[in-house]
C-alpha cells in the first residue's frame with residue numbers, strides 16, 4: 001500500500017496488517033497537522049519503506065516528548081510517516097495514503113486534550129465539493 005506527499009517527490013510503501021488506527025487529539029498533533037486531530041496508523045518498522053525522495057525528508061524530535069516526533073517533506077511541507085522516538089513503531093498519517101487501508105479508526109486518544117471547537121464532521125451539512133451558492 002502506497003502513500004505520498006502533496007508534491008509527490010516523497011513516496012513510501014507499507015505492508016499490512018496495521019497494529020492500530022486511531023485519532024490523536026493531543027495539542028502537538030493539532031499543531032503539526034493544523035487539524036482537529038491526527039488520524040494515525042501504526043505499523044512495525046519492518047513493514048515500512050521509503051520508495052523515493054528520502055533526500056527531501058525533514059524530521060523534528062520534540063525534546064520534551066517520550067515518543068512524539070514529526071517527519072515532513074521539505075519541498076511541500078506535507079506530514080509524512082515518522083518513527084517514534086526509540087524506533088518501535090512507524091506512525092503513518094492516514095491522509096498521506098494513496099489507497100484505502102480497508103480499516104477505519106478504532107479509537108480517540110488524548111480526548112481530554114481535544115480542541116474546544118471540535119465537533120463531529122459527520123453531523124454537519126455535506127457538499128460533494130465546494131458548496132453551491
Ligand SMILES: [Zn+2]
Nearest residue numbers: 005007073076
Ligand atoms: Zn512533497
Ligand SMILES: [Zn+2]
Nearest residue numbers: 024025026029
Ligand atoms: Zn498526538
